Amino acid sequence: MPQVKGSKQYHMVVVPHRPVRRALIIVLLLVAAGAAVAASYYWGYHQGMTQQADAVAERDRLREEVSVLTRESEELRQQVANLRLGSEVDQQASDEMRKEVIKLEEQIAALEEDITFYRGLMAPGDNNTGLTIGALNVIGTDIPREYEYKLVVQQLATDHQVLSGYLNFNVVGRRGEQTETIPLHELSSQVDNEDIRLRFRYFQNIEGRLTLPEGFEPERIELMAQSTGSDRKTVEKKFGWLVQEL
Known part of the structure; x- marks a missing residue:
């Protein structure tokens, strides 16, 4: 057969035609995919x-x-x-x-x-469900200007799921003639930053000690809690500065 100068030549390979083998491979792949789907379903069902x-x-x-x-x-x-x-x-x-x-x-x-x-x-009321700020107690100690605080944050629900979010805890008062707001992490060595992490199913206790700076006279405590996720909720609450004595 004459060849055209400069053209690329390809070699032809003859392979056997096996339709049964090809169909078997397809069936095996479908069975493996079905088994993987079934395993995923039963694993999720067991976790739930x-x-x-x-x-x-x-x-x-x-x-x-x-x-x-x-x-x-x-x-x-x-x-x-x-x-x-x-x-x-x-x-x-x-x-x-x-x-x-x-x-x-x-x-x-x-x-x-x-x-x-x-x-x-x-069994909460119909109009009072989700993230809620509960009781707050401030208790005096033997050390001047040092106090214990105990706060309960809770979830009112008929079907409790794990709730995540954060809480802001601020002490509002006066220093001289100026109003001043101090976040808890500046008053307590037990709190690292302004957003206190929340993660609980029923309730979470937040407690520790805080020390007020000299010259600062507290008037109230302002709290703001926010849940994260699809059902996000924000609640705020203010408490007057009331100290329980030991």
Whole structure:
């Protein structure tokens, strides 16, 4: 066969035609892809069931705590009733008995507050769900201008998922004639930055010690908490500067 000068020549290769082998390879690839999809589905299903079981166990634990607290509250109420009845019979009741009554009533109030707190976590009102700022306590210490703080941030929901977000904690007051706002991380060595990280399912306690600078007179505490994610929520709350003594 004559060749054209300068043109590139290609070698032809003859291969056998195997349609059955090609079809078998395609079937095997489809089976492997189906197995991978099924494995992914069952792995995700197992993970979801595990998380649901953890949430149910945590809910049952909280219900048991509410039941125990309710029983203790009723027992203390009965003790108070018995002591009051004895006091009415004997008008010369001792100071020790009256102090015991006061102590028991304080314990009842604390237990009822805990019961209300746990019940609110498990069955909140329809218009009061999601991220919520709870109680704040500022407690004096033996060291001048040094205080303990205890704050509860909670999630009110009927189906609790892990909530993430951050909290800003600022002390507002006056230094001379000027109003001044000081973030918590400048007052407490236990806080690293302005945004305090939040991550919890039911509630999170934020506590530590803060020291006020000389010349600064506090007036209130301003809090702002924000959750992240698709159901983002921002809540703000202000507390007057009220110190509980030890």
